Amino acid sequence: MENTTSGQRVIWLLNKGVYSSTISLPTAPPSWHIAGVGDFLGNGQSDLILENTVTNEHVIWILNNGELQYGIELRSMSSGWHVAGAADFNGDGNADLVLQNASLGQRVIWLLNQGVYSSSIALPNGSAQWQIVDH
Numbered sequence: 001m002e003n004t005t006s007g008q009r010v011i012w013l014l015n016k017g018v019y020s021s022t023i024s025l026p027t028a029p030p031s032w033h034i035a036g037v038g039d040f041l042g043n044g045q046s047d048l049i050l051e052n053t054v055t056n057e058h059v060i061w062i063l064n065n066g067e068l069q070y071g072i073e074l075r076s077m078s079s080g081w082h083v084a085g086a087a088d089f090n091g092d093g094n095a096d097l098v099l100q101n102a103s104l105g106q107r108v109i110w111l112l113n114q115g116v117y118s119s120s121i122a123l124p125n126g127s128a129q130w131q132i133v134d135h
Contacts, residue, residue: 002033002034004030004033005030006027006030007027007028007029007030007032008024008027009024009025009026009027009028009034010022010023010024010025011023011025011066013066023066023067025048025061025068026068028050029052031052031053031054031055032050032051032052032053033050033051033053034048034049034050035049035050035051035058035082035083036048036049036083036085036086036097037049037086038086038087038088038095038096038097039088039093039094039095040060040062040072040086040094040095040112040114040115041062041094041114041115042092042093042094042114045063045064045065046063047060047061047062047063047095047115048060048061048063049061049083049086049097051082051083056076056077056078056079056081057073057074057076058073058074058077058083059071059072059073059074060072060074060115062115072115072116074110074117075117077099078101080101080102080103080104081099081100081101082099082100082101082102083097083098083099084098084099084100084107084131084132084133085097085098085132086098089109089111089121090111092113094112094113094114094115095112096109096110096111096112097109097110097112098110098123098132100131100132102128102131103128104125104128105125105126105127105128105130106122106123106125107122107123107124107125107126107132108120108121108122108123109121109123
């Protein structure tokens, strides 16, 4: 969860769907928001991808038991491109990113190795009215 005014972020730990406790994450400026969750190191633990809505910068927060260990800065993206989701698209055990440019109807998968960009796969263009939803 994130507070879009204060920049505070927390992870709620659940036990069978019931809240049990909270892990606090570092506070970041409100222009940064959590854009996705994935296992970017292939170690069985979830990490976070954060996106800056002003500068279009992106960073992966590597977590260990919910605690921030370090960040991996991603290569820059052109204006208009945003993270639409994270998943292991090539089956290597590491989460990758799907990006979209909503105004142009373009989509691409960034293949990552240990959180570092390695290559991309262009997806078919489509109407700008269709958006990828990561829920």
